[in-house]
Amino acid sequence: MTRNLHTRIDSSSLIWVTIVFSLVGLTFTDRSHAAEADITAKELVEAAIDQTRGISSYAEFSMVIHRPDWERTSSLKSWTRGRKDALIRFIAPAKDAGNATLKLGNKMWTFTPKLNRTIRLPYSLMSQSWGGSDFSYTDLSRSDNWLNEYDLSIASVTTEDDHKIYTLVAIPHDNAPVVWGKEEMLIRDDYVMLQHTFYDQSMEPLKTLETLEIGERDGRMMATRMRMVKLNAPEKYTELIWGEADFDVELEDQMFTLFYLKSGE
Amino acid sequence: MPITLLAQLSLRNIVRHRRRNLMLLMAIAVAVLTVLMANTVIRGMQYDLREQTVSNLNGHIKVHAPGYLDDPSIARGFELAAGWEPKINVSEVEGWAARIRIPAVIMSERETRGIQFVGIDPAQESISFLSKAHYDGQPLNTSSDRRIIIGKEMADQLETQVGRRLVIITQGSDGLNREAGFRIAGVYDTEGTAIEKIFVFTGVTALQNMVDAIVVTEVSVRLVDDAFQLSMLDSLLRFFADLEVKTWQQLEPLAAAFFLFAESAIYLYFFIIMTALIFGLVNTLVTSVMERVHELGMLRAVGMRPGAVVMQVVIESTFIMMIGVALGLTLGWLIFQLLPPVLDLSSFSEGFEKFGMPAKIHLRLHVSDMVLITVMSMVFGVLASLYPAKRAVKISPLEALRL
Amino acid sequence: MSDISLTDGTLTAVAIRPDIKRATPELWGVAWRNITRTKRRTWLTACGIAFAILMMTFVRSLQVGAFIGAVDNSARIMLGHIQLQHPVYEDDPAIENSIHGINDIIADVESRPGVEIVSARAQSFALTSSGERSFGAQIIGVQYEKEAVWSSLTRMQVDGRYIEGPGEAFIGSALARNLGITIGDELVILGTAVEGGVAALVADVVGTYTSGQPELDRAIVQVPLQDFQVAWTLAPDEAHTVIVIAESVADSEELAPQLGRAGLRSLNWRDLQPEMVQMMEMKLIGTYVLFILVAIIVIFSVVNSFMMIIFERTPEFGMLMAVGMRPHHIIIQLQIEALLVCILGIILGLGITAVGVGILSETGIALPAQAGELLKSMAMPERMYPVFSFGALFIAVPVMVLGTQLAALIPGLRLRHMHAVDALRSAE
Helix, strand or coil, X not given: CHHHCCCCCCCCCCHHHHHHHHHHHCCCHHXXXXXXXXXXXXXXXXXXXXXXXXXXXXXXXXXXXXXXXXXXXXEEEEEEECCCEEEEEEEECCCCCCCEEEEECCEEEEEECCCCEEEEXXXXXXXXXXXXXXXXXXXXXXXXXXXXXXXXEEEEEEEECCEEEEEEXXXXXXXXXCCCCEEEEEEECCCCEEEEEEECCCCCEEEEEEEEEEEEECCEEEEEEEEEEECCCCCCEEEEEEEEEEECCCCCHHHHCHHHHHHCC | CCHHHHHHHHHHHHHHCHHHHHHHHHXXXXXXXXXXXXXXXXHHHHHHHHHHHHHHHHCCEEEECCCCCCCCCHHHCECCCCCCXXXXXXXXXXXXXXXXXXXXXXXXXXXXXXXXXXXXXXXXXXXCHHHCCEEEECCCCCCCCCCEEEEHHHHHHHCCCCCCEEEEEEECCCCCEEEXXXXXXXXXXCCCCCCCCCEEEEEHHHHHHHHCCCCECEEEEEECCHHHHHHHHHHHHHHCCCCEEEEHHHHCHHHHHHHHHHHHHHHHHHHHHHHHXXXXXHXXXXXXXXXXXXXXXXXXXXXXXXXXXXXXXXXXXXXXXXXXXXXXXXXXXXXXXXXXXXXXXXXXXXXXXXXXXXXEEECCCCHHHHHHHHHHHHHHHHHHHHHHHHHHHHCCXXXXXXX | CCHHHHHHHHHHHHHHCCCCCCCHHHHHHHHHHHHHXXXXXXXXXXXXXXXXXXXXXXXXXHHHHHHHHHHHHHHHHHHCCEEEECCCCCCCCCCCCCXXXXXXXXXXXXXXXXXXXXXXXXXXXXXXXXXXXXXXXXXXXXXXXXXXXXXXXXXXXXXXXXXCCCCEEEEEHHHHXXXXXXXXXXXXXXXXXXXXXXXXXXXXXXXXECCCCHHHHHHEEEEEHHHHXXXXXXXXXXXXXXXXXXXCHHXXXXXXXXXXXXXXXXXXXXXXXXXXXXXXXXXXXXXXXXXXHHHHHHHHHHHHHXXXXXXXXXXXXXXXXXXXXXXXXXXXXXXXXXXXXXXXXXXXXXXXXXXXXXXXXXXXXXXXXXXXXXXXXXXXXXXXXXXXXXXXXXXXXXHHXXXXXXXXXXXXXXXXXXXXXXHHHCCC
């Protein structure tokens, strides 16, 4: 029986930032282009991230989990407050509607309407898959000082369709809670994330989060369709497709409470 | 009839049939040798098991906070003052080790596993298996070394190696999750894979910093000799009055049961082998008696008492047994000296390592067991002579003369 | 002592002299007379051989009995004798790797001879939680009416009771302790259902068990199969394993290969309990070593015995040679005697084994109560029933026959160079 107690292969990374925060923060119309060639790697990422600090957001998106013999699409809503707190709720399909995950700092809870209960996630389950996707709870639970865990550098700059594309290399510090050898991000000069690749410690690429579509939401350019896929199993992937997104929305503090997690719709 | 004369008669009988008795001596020697060799293997397994259990972080005696065994978390830690080692029975103590041991999850790029995360002071770990393990890379330096060492089996499962970084998630003293990356200083290889799959080590101070608590969860003491366990247990129970003090037998009842079971296995082997031998021994002795019907009858006729006849056969049997045992033990001792000190069974059965059992046996030859074998063999020799002696007593002078 | 036999031997030898080959039946007769002439020695030698045979066959029968007992016992805790699964389930125990139409499968298997009971299970890894505490565990959806009949886990130091209806859970005592829950408390279970959906279940803990095996006590939760199917969105006839309890381990070995088919993999007890197979092989090696050692010692005594025979009968052999018998005829004669003694020993040894195993396989052997904890942890049953081991028979008998033949030949070879005159002289 113990043989069956496998856990999913997934690990910590910048993904949470990528999914929930970066989508908001990485593009701003009022700062639509990175400064010219003199921008440093840290500035590039910070410029993106700093904009999100203290900013709230609301977004609707769908998640497509694709497997060789089935595919499932869910609809979700997310609310964020600063870079610490977030709430994600399933809207559809009906059988999953209402299920929600709340993150406050580095604590996480999950709510299930079928049980009408909130459950705090123990550390031992953080590496489990979130909602059956290719993301783990750890991916969602990044602490807000993640930037300090990496050495960032711009490896190259290319130009494509009037856009500069920066290849940003993030190498985690020695004690960083990151399993990857390095992470490589392709960021367009308007802060749209094009691709995020994760390398193992012998510097072989393992998985990638790639942007398939770019669009405008609430006046900002952003990746609107992204796919997470393991390079050795391309037939299994998870896609995130953004619908409506609003930035700088007024959110009540009670949204980020266990009570609201339980009672909200 | 004086015993010396009886002994002379017996001895003469043995020498008279050199070839036959040589055969018998060889049988006895082989039997004794077999018993002795089986004994060295069983004793080896028995003491290896104890050594393994004791050095598997248990020590002879271990101290925990109450409730730790049911809920092994940092919340069940206890504080230790500097220079906390009790100054009791100092000559009996080989070493002390204070550790933190808490459950955690370890992750590589590809795999995730549950582990026991152990914070140690490397200087104190001469008392555990860590001091004897082989390392790829290097062991930890100090108690503030914040690198980790992991087992070989774990390294294989996680598909990682020395120098790589692993992420460990555990619970801090405030109940919140802690996660951090740790470089692998070394990969330890120990006998059997069970340990290698469970324990990951780092410096105790480094782990205390991670969980934000200047506590330990266990104190383990290793004694110079197992015999001191009771007196030490008594002293420790008084010294650590508000903590739980347990012996390795209490912590690992299964290992303790096997340890005791091995004692009976030693006797079982002896009886099986000696039973196989006794038929040949009785056979030879009876033949020897029957050949001397004339002689014995004559001796009875001139007044030898039945007791003396019995004595003569018993002496003959004991004598053969003694020489055989001496031969067997000497041979056994010589072979033991020639054998490698560690018997490696891994080539015989992959099963040992697969199920976490050590495939190596450290052969042990106890002088007390050699004495035991000698004494038991002598008893067997006497028992074997009873039937032939009974037959000898039945010989009447008349019967002897008639033939 | 040898007067009568000398005459006897001489007369026979003269009688068989004309053609030794055609006279083989007589040779056997003489051999028989010779070994019955020295009854005591024959019996002692035969007893030694019998002991070696007994050692091997009886000990192996006990071992095989103990192992089959342990395998059966362990199968009846949780694993079953046979499990039917989706072909890849063992390697990839994902919720999707399930089998459909379990009711038909169960009906089919239950109708076969040698099957005692069949039940289905669905299982998945999930988070179990109570209050602030959460732990991961294997959740098993069971047909509780059936499991209550065959699974001994349902009776292992149970606090409370086993599942009797929907909404109930039966969990390991260590897990209960870790979660800080007692009987009557609610257990919240949260996992991932088919196609990534959320599987959620609340159950009342009605009982806890203590098997003594940490992995069972720490990480298993049983709930009714229907509850599991609803929570994990499985179809009503869908599950992950069909567990077959056969009437005996032997029955299960016959059944297992018949039950597999396309899309349904059949795992027998060897697949389910590989550590038991390994342990059996290791014990077998140990028994062989012991048997070989016993055999060597017994063969030594047979050599000894034949040395005595030859010594005593040298004058007789001299006589035989004087009337024209060749040394190799005498050697053949001795080999036949050795064979007869050996056969006697084999009959004796096997007889005792057969009677012993025959009786004990009916009554069983009660295992000592003191060894209880140890045996329980090794999944040993309380009574052990020996099973006759033909494998041991096929090893032990040839080894002893060859061994005694060799044992008689070694001292017998000296006869090759014996001269009638010297032999006759040694009689004085």
